[in-house]
Amino acid sequence: EAQVTQNPRYLITVTGKKLTVTCSQNMNHEYMSWYRQDPGLGLRQIYYSMNVEVTDKGDVPEGYKVSRKEKRNFPLILESPSPNQTSLYFCASSSKGTSNEKLFFGSGTQLSVL
Amino acid sequence: QQPVQSPQAVILREGEDAVINCSSSKALYSVHWYRQKHGEAPVFLMILLKGGEQKGHDKISASFNEKKQQSSLYLTASQLSYSGTYFCGSSDTGRRALTFGSGTRLQVQP
Numbered sequence: 768e769a770q771v772t773q774n775p776r777y778l779i780t781v782t783g784k785k786l787t788v789t790c791s792q793n794m795n796h797e798y799m800s801w802y803r804q805d806p807g808l809g810l811r812q813i814y815y816s817m818n819v820e821v822t823d824k825g826d827v828p829e830g831y832k833v834s835r836k837e838k839r840n841f842p843l844i845l846e847s848p849s850p851n852q853t854s855l856y857f858c859a860s861s862s863k864g865t866s867n868e869k870l871f872f873g874s875g876t877q878l879s880v881l
Numbered sequence: 882q883q884p885v886q887s888p889q890a891v892i893l894r895e896g897e898d899a900v901i902n903c904s905s906s907k908a909l910y911s912v913h914w915y916r917q918k919h920g921e922a923p924v925f926l927m928i929l930l931k932g933g934e935q936k937g938h939d940k941i942s943a944s945f946n947e948k949k950q951q952s953s954l955y956l957t958a959s960q961l962s963y964s965g966t967y968f969c970g971s972s973d974t975g976r977r978a979l980t981f982g983s984g985t986r987l988q989v990q991p
């Protein structure tokens with residue numbers, strides 16, 4: 768089954784403790800992206816990747832890192848999480864990243880930073 | 882810059898119609914529409930490309946007016962299953978990412 772898999776589904780952590788949220792897709796998609804969703808603000812893009820070893824900042828990249836060493840994986844790294852990074856995070860992918868392709872979303876990761 | 886969606890929220894009775902608007906300050910290349918149920922991932926509804934096309938499936942359709950830099954989503958004879966938050970995503974080029982609006986919460990009541 769074609770899917771985007773995120774882990775974990777829920778995560779509670781404390782300020783400053785490094786964490787990684789994993790994202791994997793099995794559709795051989797070139798394009799992958801991370802979004803955060805906050806009430807009233809919709810989905811805001813954090814980082815995206817057009818292909819292996821190619822990443823770029825989205826609209827709200829501060830405090831986040833990503834890497835794209837393999838085509839299928841696109842982990843999101845919070846090196847020193849802060850409470851304002853408490854949010855619902857979604858990973859998404861599409862075939863080439865052109866704007867006429869639909870995005871496939873993962874099931875989300877609810878992160879709470881205390 | 883995020884596209885602007887209106888209304889922010891709407892409550893309907895089953896069988897009623899609704900229109901959700903999405904407008905941008907930039908020229909648009911494409912507009913996407915997604916629906917998200919509470920606690921779930923957004924699910925793709927449709928894409929509209931510049932050219933003023935109108936698309937639809939079942940009782941949900943959408944139009945795209947590139948001159949006005951806006952798109953509208955039409956839900957006719959709404960069903961309970963239509964409840965959720967609707968997001969438009971827009972792009973001003975053929976490449977790169979979508980920028981999403983803040984969403985429209987739709988609630989269909991029996």
